[in-house]
Amino acid sequence: MGVRICILLIFVSTLTFAQKVKWASQVISVSSEYKDPLLGREYRALHALGRPSKYPKMSATPSAWQSMTADNPDGEYLLVGFDTTMAVKQIAIFENFGAGSISSVEGLDQNNKIYPIRTFFPGYNLSSSQVTTIRLPTKTSFKLKGLKISFNSLRVKGYSQVDAIGISDSDDPIESSLKLTTDANAFLARENLGNVINSKFNEICPVVSPDGQKLYFTRWKHPDNLGANKNQDIWVSNWQPDRTWSKPTLYPAPLNNEENNAVCGISPNGKTLLLNNVYGKDGTMEKGVSFSFLLRTGEWSFPKALKIVNFKNKSEYSEYTLAPDGKVLLMTTESKDTYGGKDIYVSFLNADDTWSEPKNVGPVVNTGESESTPFIAPDGVTMYFSSSGHVGYGNNDIFLSRRLDDTWQNWSAPENLGPIVNTPQWDGYFSVSAKGDFAYFSSTENSMGAEDIFRIKIPEKAKPLTLVQMTGQVINQKTKEAMSARIVIKAKGNPSDTLSIDYDPYSGDYSFMWPAKKAFTIQVKKAGYFSKLENFDYSTSTNFLAINRNFFLQTVEKNKAYIFANVSFDQGKADLKPGFEAEADKVVALLAENAQYKLLLEGHTDNQGDWNDNLKLSIERVENVKNYLISKGVEANRIQTKGWGGSKPLANNLLEDTRKSNRRVEFTLIAIE
Structure with missing residues (x-):
């Protein structure tokens, strides 16, 4: 009988260092991996990368690497790399199933030199699923770049699986970095919404409107549902002044019919609903997603299908969520390139009103098991979703991940939302309002019947970004009546971060959400009117802000002289003083939006000094303004200039306080003949 473990070494350190755990991030080479034409990418070697998916409840999973054959006499191997090279003291291999087949572990340095680290003899395993740890x-003596794990497949009958491979420079157990909190105070106690909302039937899929005033949800098999089979129908409840939810009402046709109906999302202004399935005029339903729009009559339009290019879904079910800008759609589908089961995909609105071919959001979020019920918070950055493929408390937990860039394919490592939200059962459908105070979700744990809707007060670590909600109207300054206009919101320092709204007063106030931490500009423009450009900065705000802001636009009249506001001059000087750009840029925008006009610039001075010198000075002032406008793209042939010296004062020249207003430049719009 041979020795079962090659060496057992104990090392005690008198110093405590912060543990640095790195997980395998690259498959360099693999002997084989399990493939099935009926599956996606389940069981592939890529599932040995990153954090484990099943610890501590380790079991067979498609979210782990599995060789193509169960018992290969030639053996198998897996060679993985790490994104950071470092000297290590500890290696942990998460053998999710069929543990006991590892024969050796070797290290790869930066020069691709192989170093033996540990030899394993038959019978080292204590159970069929375990964390196999090497402590040095x-x-x-070298910085480890990769690990080669060799397997003797005949040692343990049947398949063996590796879920994750971690390295550390510390003695602290690597698995301790994965411990889930058991502190019930991590979240305040969850609250069942009670018998006003919940019943002995299924209440699922809660979606709270961005302003927190409406709660949409789905009831299944409720006796008041439409149709003989009482399939899923949409219900809505309103938030009342006494801070309770009203008795819900059943939505009428066409949003509800005899098939399964559900609200997936709501636009920031509450006037567009995202609905599961494609509605046929004959009452039938197909896989897909639709929009319904609030009409001026107060009714909802017949749902209009979103046309998603090359949309395919092998699963019977799919969920959808719409980003607050209305231009990005997240969905769950199952296809041949999914990592396993349903994955989360992203699609973008095209110029022709179709939606781009869905792209997988990547393996940080998606696993070899199913992901479901994604919800993009009103900040457009924070995503909540449920999964059975990340470390959790039950068979399906709710997680949080934040978008790292504008590709929508780079995400932060998912964070489990804790033991009050997540239970040993199935948990999902997590939804928050823009205020970020409460979250709503579905659960069977301690429910009144089947699935119920619960809410919790969200702790800081799980909140979406603090938001500003701005609402209001665009108003004709002369008539005081609301009018249509285009509103463009841009992040300062990042002009590509833009939101555009075509405001229609017949649809009510404009409304948009914006992260408070990002300073922004708002430009309001309409042909025939002076544009408004204003700056906003709420970066010091830590709580949700609701701001009502109206914009007044002034009509542009031809052959009428206007003074450049904030364009002033020192006595005897023609230099433009700092701060003139904003007003000058409005004229640039005005000319861009009104190609039928050209510009007359007229310069003026006060009466101090020689008359001829003042005439020359007024021309120089006009030329400086003209040169700036040209530098911003205005064609030189659209600008005429004239200097008047001090011959046309606006105010008394006796005092400096009034005399300085005579040092000015005026502009007049003239029709192009």
Whole structure:
């Protein structure tokens, strides 16, 4: 009988260091991986990368690497790399199923030199699923770049799986970095919404409107549902002044019919609903997603299908969520390139009103098991979703991940939302309002019947970004009546971060959400009117802000002289003083939006000094303004200039306080003949 473990070494350190755990991030080479034409990418070697998916409840999973054959006499191997090279003291291999087949572990340095680290003899496993740990007395003499794990497949009958591979420069157990909190105070106690909302039937899919005033949800098999089979129908409840939810009402046709109906999302202004399925005029339903719009009559339009290019879904179910700008759609589908089960995909609105071919959001979020019920918070950055493929408390937990860039394919490592939200059962459908105070979700744990709707007060770590909600109207300054206009919101320092609204007063106030931490500009423009351009900065705000802001636009009249506001001059000087750009840029925008006009610039001075010198000075002032406008793209042939010296004062020249207003430049719009 051979020795079962090659060496057992114990090392005690008198110093405590912060543990640095790195997970395998690249498959360099693999002997084989399990493939099935009926599956996606389940069981592939890529599932050995990143954090484990099943710890501590380790079991067979498609979110782990599995070789193509169960018992290969030639053996198998897996060679993985890490995104950071470092000397290590500890290696942890998460053998999710069929543990006991590892024969050796070797290290790869930066020069691709192989170093033996540990040999394993038959019978080292204590169970069929375990964390197999190598602890070294001192750090490796080389910086480890990769690990090669070799397997003797005949040692353990049947398939073996590896879920994750971690390395550390510390003695602290690597698995301790994965411990889930058991502190019930991590979240305040969850609250069942009670028998006003919940019943002995299923209440699922809660979606709270961005302003927090409406709660949409789905009831299944409720006796008041439409149709003989009482399939899923949409219900809505209103938030009342006494801070309770009203008795819900059943939505009428066409949003509800005899098939399964559900609200997936709501636009920031509450006037567009995203609905599951495609509605046929004959009452039938197909896989897909639709929009319904609030009409001026107060009714909802017949749902209009979103045309998603090359949309395919092998699963019977799919969920959808719409980003607050209305231009990005997240969905769950199952296809041949999914990592396993349903994955989360992203699609973008095209110029022709179709939606781009869905792209997988990547393996940080998606696993070899199913992801479902994604919800993009009103900040457009924070995503809540449920999954059975990340470390959790039950068979399906709710997680949080934040978008890292504008590709929508780079996400932060998912964070489990904790033991009050997540239970040993199935948990999902997590939804928050723009205020970020409460979250709503579905659960069977301690429910009144089947699935119920619960809410919790969200702790800081799980909140979406603090938001500003701005609402209001665009108003004709002369008539005081609301009018249509285009509103463009841009992040300062990042002009590509833009939101555009075509405001229609017949649809009510404009409304949009914006992260408070990002300073922004708002430009309001309409042909025949002076544009408004204003700056906003709420970066110091830590709580949700609701701001009502009206914009007044002034009519542009031809052959009428206007003074450049904030364009002033020192006595005897023609230099433009700092701060003139904003007003000058409004004229640039005005000319861009009104190609039928050209510009007359007229310069003026006060009466101090020689008359001829003042005439020359007025021309120089006009030329400086003209040159700036040209530098911003205005064609030189659209600008005429004239200097008047001090011959046309606006105010008394006796005092400096009034005399300085005579040092000015005026502009007049003239029709192009």
